Amino acid sequence: MDYSTNFGSLTFNKKAMKNYMQKNTYKKMLKILEGENAMDSKTANEVAEAMKTWAIENECTHYCHWFQPLTGSTAEKHDSFYDPDNNENLITNFSGKLLVRGEPDASSFPSGGIRDTYEARGYTAWDTSSPAFINRNETGATLCIPTAFVSWTGEALDKKTPLLRSINAVNIQAMRMLKIFGNDKGVKKTITTLGCEQEFFLIDESFVEEREDLLLCGTTLIGKEAPKGHQLDDHYFGTMKERVLAYYHDVEYQLLDLGVPFKTRHNEVAPAQFELAPTFENANVATDHQMITMHVLKKTAKDHGFCCLLHEKPFARINGSGKHNNWSISTDTGLNLLDPTEKTHENIQFLTFLCSIIQAVDKHADLLRASIASAGNDLRLGGNEAPPAIISIFLGEMLTDILEQIEKGKVSSTKKGGIMNLGSTTIAEISRHSGDRNRTSPFAFTGNKFEFRAPGSACSIAWPNTVLNTIIAESIDEIATKIELEMKSLNLEKAVYKVLKEVITKHKKVCFDGDGYSQNWEKEAIGRGLPNLKTCADALPCLKSKKALDVFEKYDVLTNVELKARVEILEEQYVTNKEIEARTLISMMSTQIIPAAEVYQFELAKNLNTVSSALASKNKTKIQQAKLNNLTNIIEESLDLVQRLIQQEKKHLSPSDIKNSIIPLMDKIRSCSDELEGIIPDDLWPIPKYSEILFLF
Ligand code: ADP
Ligand code: MG
Numbered sequence: 001m002d003y004s005t006n007f008g009s010l011t012f013n014k015k016a017m018k019n020y021m022q023k024n025t026y027k028k029m030l031k032i033l034e035g036e037n038a039m040d041s042k043t044a045n046e047v048a049e050a051m052k053t054w055a056i057e058n059e060c061t062h063y064c065h066w067f068q069p070l071t072g073s074t075a076e077k078h079d080s081f082y083d084p085d086n087n088e089n090l091i092t093n094f095s096g097k098l099l100v101r102g103e104p105d106a107s108s109f110p111s112g113g114i115r116d117t118y119e120a121r122g123y124t125a126w127d128t129s130s131p132a133f134i135n136r137n138e139t140g141a142t143l144c145i146p147t148a149f150v151s152w153t154g155e156a157l158d159k160k161t162p163l164l165r166s167i168n169a170v171n172i173q174a175m176r177m178l179k180i181f182g183n184d185k186g187v188k189k190t191i192t193t194l195g196c197e198q199e200f201f202l203i204d205e206s207f208v209e210e211r212e213d214l215l216l217c218g219t220t221l222i223g224k225e226a227p228k229g230h231q232l233d234d235h236y237f238g239t240m241k242e243r244v245l246a247y248y249h250d251v252e253y254q255l256l257d258l259g260v261p262f263k264t265r266h267n268e269v270a271p272a273q274f275e276l277a278p279t280f281e282n283a284n285v286a287t288d289h290q291m292i293t294m295h296v297l298k299k300t301a302k303d304h305g306f307c308c309l310l311h312e313k314p315f316a317r318i319n320g321s322g323k324h325n326n327w328s329i330s331t332d333t334g335l336n337l338l339d340p341t342e343k344t345h346e347n348i349q350f351l352t353f354l355c356s357i358i359q360a361v362d363k364h365a366d367l368l369r370a371s372i373a374s375a376g377n378d379l380r381l382g383g384n385e386a387p388p389a390i391i392s393i394f395l396g397e398m399l400t401d402i403l404e405q406i407e408k409g410k411v412s413s414t415k416k417g418g419i420m421n422l423g424s425t426t427i428a429e430i431s432r433h434s435g436d437r438n439r440t441s442p443f444a445f446t447g448n449k450f451e452f453r454a455p456g457s458a459c460s461i462a463w464p465n466t467v468l469n470t471i472i473a474e475s476i477d478e479i480a481t482k483i484e485l486e487m488k489s490l491n492l493e494k495a496v497y498k499v500l501k502e503v504i505t506k507h508k509k510v511c512f513d514g515d516g517y518s519q520n521w522e523k524e525a526i527g528r529g530l531p532n533l534k535t536c537a538d539a540l541p542c543l544k545s546k547k548a549l550d551v552f553e554k555y556d557v558l559t560n561v562e563l564k565a566r567v568e569i570l571e572e573q574y575v576t577n578k579e580i581e582a583r584t585l586i587s588m589m590s591t592q593i594i595p596a597a598e599v600y601q602f603e604l605a606k607n608l609n610t611v612s613s614a615l616a617s618k619n620k621t622k623i624q625q626a627k628l629n630n631l632t633n634i635i636e637e638s639l640d641l642v643q644r645l646i647q648q649e650k651k652h653l654s655p656s657d658i659k660n661s662i663i664p665l666m667d668k669i670r671s672c673s674d675e676l677e678g679i680i681p682d683d684l685w686p687i688p689k690y691s692e693i694l695f696l697f
Helices: 014-020 023-033 041-057 096-100 160-180 205-210 212-217 242-257 283-303 348-363 365-371 397-408 462-486 492-510 519-528 536-544 546-554 560-615 619-649 655-677 690-695
Strands: 060-067 075-080 082-084 090-092 122-126 133-137 140-151 190-204 262-267 273-278 306-309 323-331 443-445 450-452
Touching (some): 014 023, 014 041, 023 041, 041 060, 041 096, 060 122, 075 140, 096 122, 140 160, 160 190, 160 283, 160 348, 160 462, 190 205, 190 283, 190 462, 190 690, 205 212, 205 306, 212 560, 242 262, 242 273, 242 283, 273 283, 283 306, 283 462, 323 462, 348 365, 348 462, 348 492, 365 462, 365 536, 365 546, 397 492, 462 546, 536 546, 536 655, 546 560, 560 619, 560 655
Parallel strands (some): 060 140
Antiparallel strands (some): 060 075, 082 090, 122 140, 190 273, 190 306, 190 323, 262 273, 323 450, 443 450
16 A cells, blocks of 8 residues: 555545646635635535546445534435436436535434424535545445534534634634734734544454443443553553554555544553554644544454444553644644744743643633543543643743743743763764653643643544633733733833733643642642542533633634533533443343352352251351352342442432432442452353453454
């Protein structure tokens, strides 16, 4: 496979447009892509014709509007390109109207109360900025057209619409800031850039068939830890197994065709855990590509006899999976606005953007936390492997030093990393970064971008970025206004340093370079007044606060109605996910685990009776009696807890019921089951164990 020639061969990218469109249509389309012209019906018809020809040549029989409803996954409704004519022949039919607008029935998608079930009409609208692509399988191919999804009344019912609005909000404010610095010449727009590192587990598919929890919930609800985990660090960056590499190659070839610029692959920390990272792109396309990547990872796993687990915490007590969100802003001329450059202390434009981000994250730490809240991610945040639920920023030594200089009022130097000589002439001298990295920080500056490390592996990255963009747009706006005000009496440099000094003094409490995993940090964060919202039940209500409603509305990202609907859906999803888990646990305990324990209990009792009467003494089997006793106690406790969970689960549950009664009960049941797993003979244990699932493939 030649990587260089196939890239994007299954996308209607500029290359395909040029080949299939008339010259003037292509020129018009380029202007539309640049945001300089709007789409008109004539151009839409011409583009539709070209797209249809290209798609049919590539074996497509159907097309679909591909969208991202609030379920968090993608949706598509396929229509054939063909219609019969009067002579009973099939002819192709695909107009600009069909390309631009679709009309899926919106009634069965979550709307958070915006729409009643009988109010069914919803529209999909073509997003010209994200290339259409072909989803091909063994028996055919479908043209997928990325679209936004809105209700008949105009409210956004998807994840793409507010993301696009938030990107626009950042652009407006960033352009304004560039103008203040006199650096907007020749710049038409700014672009938020995004690169998401995807972590996941691969397990043999056969285990999924044998475990109801993996099958229905994508995670294990019970399971005693294996004698070996990742203590030896022998998996992280280890040599990749043949079977895994074959899977990766297959995934990569497909991503290549779909124009997804994958870059990095490696074994992750936990056994059976892996990562795939792309090259960053503009945030809208990167988000679509992230959804495609998750789809390809899952689908291809099946072809290789694997199951790809995207859940944040498939196995208790070993590392979970995240989706590190690398984020920056650049100009359309290619300048990264978060590049500190050599003399950072003199780069006041960079420092202004940096401080805008610090202010945004401090002011809206609760919203950022809420933006990544999900049932699965709750299990990961604060575990000893993921950033804690406390949102803080890592800046590194060089930037921390400059911010201190600004605060003191005298800015004179930038710390340098220098050169490392490793003491052998055969090893090349290497340059050292001016600051170390920090894996424990949820929001870390990593050289020329921020890495938001808290999003969970299964999430759509659209929502966290919508929140991030919105709060940063607000912050740039506020700081720009202050600078403009100060510039009435001061020159630019003095005005900037004055404003930044205030921002730093007020918001430096969110900056923390130490160990985010340590217990001390939790205490210190409370002292600093930083929120520590541990679960969805704690975090999601923040999105209903006046502060949240105001910021989303002010920057035209979400109306109050749209935001409230979203929170309702998030809460419902949290409750529903947990209810499904509770029911699955009840089923496994009642039909597999407890019955297996009872079989062993009976065997032990029978054995004990026989042995005691053969020896004509009960004294010699004291320990065995204690063992039977212990087993009986755990069975009794399990039966009692499962009964209680059944009773609770029948109720109409709120997020706080889940937190306060369902999860504690499930945890206790899990402890009983994991204890039983350590007692019951292997041949009686009814489901695959962690050691088999994680190490056998
Ligand atoms: P790490 O060492 O943190 O694991 P990786 O190399 O795995 O980093 O991933 C870094 C990610 O950051 C990649 O997806 C990369 O494309 C992305 N990235 C790099 N520069 C930028 C940028 N300016 N904006 C957004 N993302 C970026
Ligand atoms: Mg990485």
